[in-house]
Amino acid sequence: MRFHFDIKKFFVYxxxxxxxxxxxxxFYWMIVNSLKTAQDMTAYPPTWVPSxxxxxxxxxxxxxxxxxxxxxxxxxxxxxxxxIITTFTTILGAFAFSRLKFKGRxxxxxxxxxxxxxxxxxxxxxxxxxxxxxxxxxxxxVLILPFTSSIFYTYILRNFFLSIPDSLYYSARxxxxxxxxxxxxxxxPIAKPSLMxxxxxxxxTCWNSFFWTLLVINNDVNRTLPYGLYAFMTxxxxxxxxxxxxxxxxxLPMIILFLFARKxxxxxxxxxxxKG
Amino acid sequence: MQIKIDHLTKKFPDTTAVDDFTxxxxxxKLTALLGPSGCGKSTMLNMLAGILPATDGHIYFDDxxxxxxxxxxxxxxxxxxxxxxxxxxxxxxxxxxxxxxQKVNKAERIEKAKEMAKLVHVDxxxxxxxxxxxxxxxxxxxxxxxxxxxxRLLLLDEPLSNLDxxxxxxxxEEIRRIQQETKVTTIFVTHDQEEAMSISDxxxxxxxxxxMQVDKPQALYDDPNHTFVxxxxxxxxxxxxxxxxxxxxDFELKDHSATIxxxxxxxxxxxxxxxxIRPEAITIGxxxxxxxxxxxxxxxxxxxxxxxxxxxxxxxxxxxxDHDCKKGDVIDLVLRNKGVFLFDKASGKRL
Numbered sequence: 001m002r003f004h005f006d007i008k009k010f011f012v013y014x015x016x017x018x019x020x021x022x023x024x025x026x027f028y029w030m031i032v033n034s035l036k037t038a039q040d041m042t043a044y045p046p047t048w049v050p051s052x053x054x055x056x057x058x059x060x061x062x063x064x065x066x067x068x069x070x071x072x073x074x075x076x077x078x079x080x081x082x083x084i085i086t087t088f089t090t091i092l093g094a095f096a097f098s099r100l101k102f103k104g105r106x107x108x109x110x111x112x113x114x115x116x117x118x119x120x121x122x123x124x125x126x127x128x129x130x131x132x133x134x135x136x137x138x139x140x141x142v143l144i145l146p147f148t149s150s151i152f153y154t155y156i157l158r159n160f161f162l163s164i165p166d167s168l169y170y171s172a173r174x175x176x177x178x179x180x181x182x183x184x185x186x187x188x189p190i191a192k193p194s195l196m197x198x199x200x201x202x203x204x205t206c207w208n209s210f211f212w213t214l215l216v217i218n219n220d221v222n223r224t225l226p227y228g229l230y231a232f233m234t235x236x237x238x239x240x241x242x243x244x245x246x247x248x249x250x251x252l253p254m255i256i257l258f259l260f261a262r263k264x265x266x267x268x269x270x271x272x273x274x275k276g
Numbered sequence: 277m278q279i280k281i282d283h284l285t286k287k288f289p290d291t292t293a294v295d296d297f298t299x300x301x302x303x304x305k306l307t308a309l310l311g312p313s314g315c316g317k318s319t320m321l322n323m324l325a326g327i328l329p330a331t332d333g334h335i336y337f338d339d340x341x342x343x344x345x346x347x348x349x350x351x352x353x354x355x356x357x358x359x360x361x362x363x364x365x366x367x368x369x370x371x372x373x374x375x376x377x378q379k380v381n382k383a384e385r386i387e388k389a390k391e392m393a394k395l396v397h398v399d400x401x402x403x404x405x406x407x408x409x410x411x412x413x414x415x416x417x418x419x420x421x422x423x424x425x426x427x428r429l430l431l432l433d434e435p436l437s438n439l440d441x442x443x444x445x446x447x448x449e450e451i452r453r454i455q456q457e458t459k460v461t462t463i464f465v466t467h468d469q470e471e472a473m474s475i476s477d478x479x480x481x482x483x484x485x486x487x488m489q490v491d492k493p494q495a496l497y498d499d500p501n502h503t504f505v506x507x508x509x510x511x512x513x514x515x516x517x518x519x520x521x522x523x524x525x526d527f528e529l530k531d532h533s534a535t536i537x538x539x540x541x542x543x544x545x546x547x548x549x550x551x552x553i554r555p556e557a558i559t560i561g562x563x564x565x566x567x568x569x570x571x572x573x574x575x576x577x578x579x580x581x582x583x584x585x586x587x588x589x590x591x592x593x594x595x596x597x598d599h600d601c602k603k604g605d606v607i608d609l610v611l612r613n614k615g616v617f618l619f620d621k622a623s624g625k626r627l
Contacts (some may be wrong), residue, residue: 167360170327175374175425176348189364 027251032059034244037121040168041241058245062232068246070221071228078143078224079206085148086202087195093149095183099169109158112151121211128215142216143224147206160194161187196264200257207254225250277338277428277461278303279324284333286319286485288294293319295485297333306455306462308472311482312508317465320482321431324463325354337428342498350429353422353460357434361406367393368402369416374425385424394418396454412443419454430455432464435472469509473497481505487521501626503619506552512581515591516550518621527551527618534587536566539613548621555593557615560601564608570601584609 033041035050035058062068097103097109127146136142164187172182188195210226217223223231229250231245258265279301287296293316302308309317322328324335326347334343343352361370371392375385393399396416398409406414415435422430435451436444452475455462466472472479473493479486480506481496489496489505500506506514517536519529525541527549528534536551571590572581575597582595587611601607618627 121284165358165360167356167358168362170347171356171360172356172373172377173352174325174327174347174350174352175421176377177373181377186362186364190362192364 007108014098024160027080027255030244030247030251033241034248036241038241058241059249062242062246065242066228066232066235066246067220068225068228068232068249071223071225072249074140074222075207075224077140077224078209079203081144082147083199083203085144086150086153087199088148090153090157091183091188091195093154094161095179095187097154098158098161099183099187100179113155116151116155124212124215127212131216137216138218138222140222143209143213143222146212147209153202156198157191157194159192164190193264196261200261200265204254279429279463280336282334282336284320284323284335285331286316286323286328287331290526291485294323294487296324297485297487299487300329301461301463301478302478303461306452306464306475308459308476308479309463309465310469310472310479310508311467311488313467314484316432316485317467317482319476319485320529321354321433321463321465324429325352325431326350327354343480349569351425351427352429352431353425354416355415355422355430355432355435357437358599359406359418359438361414361417361421363406366403366405367398367409370406370417371420371424373421378425388424389420392424393417393533395423395457396420396450410443412438412447415439415447416450419451423454423458423460427460430458430460431461434465434467436466436468444471452615464506473509481508483508486612490542498614500552500617502554503550503617503624503626506617506619509552512555512592515553515555515589515593517553517586517589517591519547519549519551521547522573529589531588534566534589536586536611537564538618539565539611539616542618542627544627549627550619550624552617552619552623553591553593554613554615555591557612558593559612560595560599561610562608565611566609567606568609570603570605570607573601 021109032050035053035055036047037051037055037057040047040051097105131137131142131146136145168186169182172186177185208226209224210230213224213227214230217227220231229243229246232246279299281299281301284297285292293357295316296475297320309320311317319328323330326345331341334341336342337350347389363371365373368386368389371389372385375388380388390399390402391401396419398413398416398420401409401417406417409417415438419430419435425518432451436447439447448471451462451464464476468617476493478490479496481489483504489501491499497509500509503516507516517527517529519527521542522528522535523545525543526538526543527536529536537596539568566586568584568586568591571585573595574581580595580597583592584591584593584607595601599607619625620627
């Protein structure tokens with residue numbers, strides 16, 4: 001077969017590959033540096049590969065220098081709580097705004113959407129004084145409570161719920177199913193792909209949450225991984241290889257999660273974008 | 277179960293979908309709600325199901341006033357036009373669903389569902405998801421799901437309109453068979469007169485929310501009480517000629533271009549009327565009511581259709597094959613007694 005050179009395709013792939021490399025490089029550099037020995041680090045020019053791919057000394061040292069185990073557990077507790085509660089409130093909210101009829105429903109929903117325009121940073125001070133008055137500063141609860149609902153996810157799920165034909169609802173009602181039963185037995189299972197997307201995006205956001213944590217947490221034992229990493233950088237000196245090791249196990253759970261569930265994330269974002 | 281509707285009215289902000297409806301549906305029979313789209317037949321069905329509240333009037337199931345009863349308490353089964361099967365459940369789970377809600381134990385409901393699946397002939401697809409079934413099979417599953425809770429009343433909303441032509445004929449016979457086997461009082465909505473004629477015990481013909489006529493299919497065809505009823509039923513459609521009754525009591529076209537002698541004089545004069553002639557209601561013969569010119573002849577399989585012209589009016593009629601008249605011939609036309617109707621022009625009512 002004659003070799004066919006497609007100039008358009010060449011450029012498309014060229015830029016896609018370039019983009020991919022640019023995206024991957026920081027991760028690669030982080031992982032490689034986390035595996036380097038002190039000797040590798042000082043080598044000039046810098047080496048692209050560690051001398052030993054299985055050198056986990058940096059990880060052990062980082063763990064010994066700061067309580068990353070506690071940080072990890074805190075992150076897991078906060079992320080799982082946020083995700084479970086947010087998903088629950090999102091489902092209920094989306095159902096109310098798509099299926100139930102009550103006075104002022106669309107007005108309330110518009111107001112909520114308008115609220116999305118207000119950036120989080122603007123609410124930080126009000127939120128801070130609120131939790132301070134509640135005496136919740138420096139507890140894990142304060143990392144969870146302000147993030148137990150999401151207008152954005154409610155909006156995405158509501159749109160999905162609206163696309164489910166009315167006849168399914170009436171059919172279930174005639175068969176004697178209550179709104180509650182219909183929601184959990186019919187709507188939620190149908191919306192599973194959308195829910196997966198929401199859950200995953202939410203998990204990633206929670207896991208990476210940093211700014212709020214920095215404000216409301218002081219005590220070492222209540223730190224989450226991103227904050228722990230930041231503290232480690234400032235308190236533990238600037239040993240790059242240790243920082244890279246800590247950074248690696250901070251992002252690793254999310255990378256694993258993404259690899260397993262990327263189908264849902266990509267589909268969900270694409271669909272949400274088209275619908276919105 | 278007998279259903280009685282008493283002055284039932286449904287008003288929407290800008291229309292009256294069902295207007296002062298009073299009638300009875302016979303117990304254990306298959307009744308068609310027939311009418312052009314927008315005539316209020318689906319509204320009617322939804323009110324019977326309890327999905328839509330009535331604006332005025334009452335609905336009785338036997339002696340119970342169910343007007344304000346919520347849908348789940350009425351004991352109705354409803355099959356939607358798009359079947360409304362739950363996409364994430366298998367056929368078996370779909371059919372079981374109404375019993376699952378009623379908290380019937382699992383073994384019992386599966387047994388019952390299998391029985392239903394057998395009745396509607398989907399028992400070999402129990403583990404499939406709805407999207408793996410054809411339209412006809414989905415329809416059968418929807419019927420099984422509606423029947424499993426042994427409803428007092430089965431409602432079908434345009435049950436055949438999403439199916440292709442061949443399946444439609446098959447499924448309408450199936451609906452007839454299932455109805456006769458279960459003896460459940462059934463009401464189905466359709467805009468297709470042929471569908472309604474072929475399977476129902478009686479037809480309720482509606483127009484603009486008003487009840488036009490209720491009768492057995494053949495009676496409705498043979499004895500329409502309104503020009504709308506006569507026009508709606510029949511394919512090819514009835515020929516409607518506008519004109520007046522002349523002094524001799526015969527029909528004269530509006531522009532006086534032809535006169536048609538009527539077999540049966542109505543004893544009226546000078547009134548504006550519509551003469552409805554069914555395509556099969558004429559023969560060619562020596563004894564004649566009028567003369568007509570043949571414009572065109574078509575052979576359609578066993579039937580022979582012709583376009584003919586009486587005065588200025590064009591008609592489409594059946595002509596017996598043994599008449600070898602051809603295009604351009606003028607023939608003597610005889611009207612039969614059956615299939616010829618006179619209607620008052622202003623009210624549309626039968627004279």
